[in-house]
Amino acid sequence: MMATTHALIGVVLALVVAPDGGLLPVAAAGLGGLFPDFDLYVDHRKTLHFPVYFSLAAFVAAVGAALVASPVALAVALFLAAAAIHSVMDIFGGGLELKPWEATSDRAVYDHFNGRWLAPRRWIRYDGAPEDFLLGAVFGIPALLVLSGTAQTVVALALAVSAAYSLLRKALVEVAERLVGTAPPELLVYVPERFVEDFR
16 A cells, blocks of 8 residues: 555544644644554565554553643654554555566565465555555545644545556656666666566
């Protein structure tokens, strides 16, 4: 699923859990929804995706936040909960292949607890699929209506990026294949190995 979809789900989580909490919980949950995808260039869906450990950490943090009633503790709990939701939700998306709409990969998310890759369920066929955009919109539009100011602008931008990416998703792969095919070797040194292998 798109990073924007995960971030928007985090934002709505914060709005439900802490409707009067201000921007801190919203920002923390939105960032938590994005965080696992920071491993995009380093062993994606393994380095920062922890479906079991993020879930356990979120539970402990939620108990802690309930006991201490601190805005920071709540923000930490929401960050971890959104990261856990992201890590689990990617199991229901497509695999790690270059063209996930072809459904050739058996790897969705690495389960560090059990030491194995979990297979993709493909309920959302691939990141940027129409159903991925619709899922993001289901969460993004209510957030857009509830929030104001900078937060509302960020949500609107996330929805716009989601729409553009969904429209261009397959074309972007074709462009990347052409670029890698014509790029000089000295430039390809800066591109992660797995992308170069996939694009060739």
